[in-house]
Amino acid sequence: MNKFRRFLKNPWTILIAGTALATLCGRWIDKLTGSNILNSILDIIKSIVIGVVKFFTNTYQSPLWFLILLFLLGIFLTLITIWIIVKLGEAKEKSLPKFLSFKEARFGRLLYRWDYYEDYGGEYKVTDIRVLCPTCICLLVNLECPNCNNYYDQLIKNDSEVEALIIHRIESQKINERS
Numbered sequence: 001m002n003k004f005r006r007f008l009k010n011p012w013t014i015l016i017a018g019t020a021l022a023t024l025c026g027r028w029i030d031k032l033t034g035s036n037i038l039n040s041i042l043d044i045i046k047s048i049v050i051g052v053v054k055f056f057t058n059t060y061q062s063p064l065w066f067l068i069l070l071f072l073l074g075i076f077l078t079l080i081t082i083w084i085i086v087k088l089g090e091a092k093e094k095s096l097p098k099f100l101s102f103k104e105a106r107f108g109r110l111l112y113r114w115d116y117y118e119d120y121g122g123e124y125k126v127t128d129i130r131v132l133c134p135t136c137i138c139l140l141v142n143l144e145c146p147n148c149n150n151y152y153d154q155l156i157k158n159d160s161e162v163e164a165l166i167i168h169r170i171e172s173q174k175i176n177e178r179s
């Protein structure tokens with residue numbers, strides 16, 4: 001039943017059925033009045049089709065200044081399009097939460113860096129937490145700075161602690177901004 005309804009609503013069905021119905025009506029009127037409505041309608045359609053074909057197959061002689069103008073207009077439109085795309089990109093970037101630029105902080109004696117990712121619910125989560133040596137800002141390897149050889153076993157916070165501290169900083173920043 002649904003298929004039949006969809007078939008009835010299909011534009012092609014409407015077009016073909018409409019044309020057939022109009023033809024039948026035309027023939028019927030022709031018969032009743034002895035006129036030639038159908039043929040004159042067909043003539044009109046024919047002249048429209050010929051007109052359209054002529055329009056697209058005609059070759060025009062255009063002056064050079066017109067071609068140059070058309071060329072410049074093309075460049076102008078391309079530049080406008082690029083400008084709009086760039087502006088849209090900027091607007092999207094501006095609408096991102098401010099805290100996404102907060103990616104580095106000192107917690108205790110050590111320096112931490114991290115990134116964010118957007119989860120399926122559109123929420124931002126902290127990821128890729130790195131610990132850096134506070135003296136030379138070098139990435140620690142196995143709790144040790146490969147550059148100055150300082151060892152930081154006791155001072156390093158685990159990922160959950162760092163994440164909690166980051167969220168705390170962001171939240172307190174927001175509270176500060178509001179007050």
Ligand SMILES: [Zn+2]
Nearest residue numbers: 133136145148
């Ligand atoms: Zn170091």
